[in-house]
Amino acid sequence: MELMPYLGSVAKTTDAYLIRTFGSASDNLYRASAHLLVAGGKRLRPAVAMLAADAVAPGRSQDIFPAAVALELTHTFTLIHDDIMDGDSLRRGAPTVHKKWDEPTAILAGDVLYARAFEHICLAKATEKAKVRAVGMLATACIEICEGQHTDMSFENRSDVSEEEYLSMVGKKTGALYAASAGIGGLLAGGSEEQVEALYRYGMKTGIAFQIQDDLIDLMASPEKSGKDRASDLREGKQTLIMIRAKAAGLDLSEYRKELTDTEIDEAIAKLEKANIIEGVRQTAFSLVETGKRDLAVLPDSEERRLLGEISEYFVTRGH
DSSP states (O other), X not given: OOXXXXXXXXXXXXXXHHHHHHTTOOSHHHHHHXXXXXXXXXXXXXXXXXXXXXXXXXXXXXXXXXXXXXXXXXXXXXXXXXXXXXXXXXXXXXXXXXXXXXXXXXXXXXXXXXXXXXXXXXXXXXXXXXXXXXXXXXXXXXXXXXXXXXXXXXXXXXXXXXXXHHHHHHIIIIIHHHHHHHHHHHHHTTOXXXXXXXXXXXXXXXXXXXXXXXXXXXHHSOHHHHSXXXXXXXXXXXXXXXXXHHHHTTOOOGGGSSOOOHHHHHHHHHHHHHTTHHHHHHHHHHHHHHHHHHHGGGSOXXXXXXXXXXXXXXXXXXXX
């Protein structure tokens, strides 16, 4: 079993379910809530949940599939609300929900998906005790996502953000939902306490690595590859691990807080590479992935466990 065909299969199955379940809505609110759901996506969180379930108990991924969908519903609800806060007009190549409808409708559409996520946890075939614990795990992740987003917003008015603060913020904003994806998959499949905790730690570490790689992609990748404006973090002076380490190394990047040409971006990258910032940040992401993979040692040796390791490696190599 190869990773990319597996991810493609999960995405296809998830897409079909989402279109079947949410895609035919006629009411404006439900059309708004389905808008980004059916616009596509890699469906990485459902894949992590399903791999975790099968790594614990082969064949259980189909039983917990509704819970895997719950992770995608949660992710999409956060995207709708993030787009409102950031004032973004495009997402996944489509108009954002608040642009296509309006802000009040977008807020309610996100709230609908938030509620649907908990409903889908309850649709999984698992013990009632496991489902109650899974609901609690997802609720904790949602709280942490909100805390992480709020902390990230507070960084906009600071120039003294520490590396520890950044990693804590990213752990909540991005890591928490990957941690919940792996933990919920293992929990609903009947995993032991040790296995569920290990899967949760794995998801947290690889989720943080995912965000660090996102920061590198923002700076290094072309708009065609990233789907975003190149070096938007640099232009906005966003407090990423790259910027924090650059400041610690005595590099002043404030001159790049403006509209940038490709030549100016390449100049900034050259400075960061000369100071070994880019490679150091990349190695931090790889180190998180390696320690996350070691957490998986409590699981039986299997194709699914191997794929969990490979998906975390994919997280830090995508965009190359």
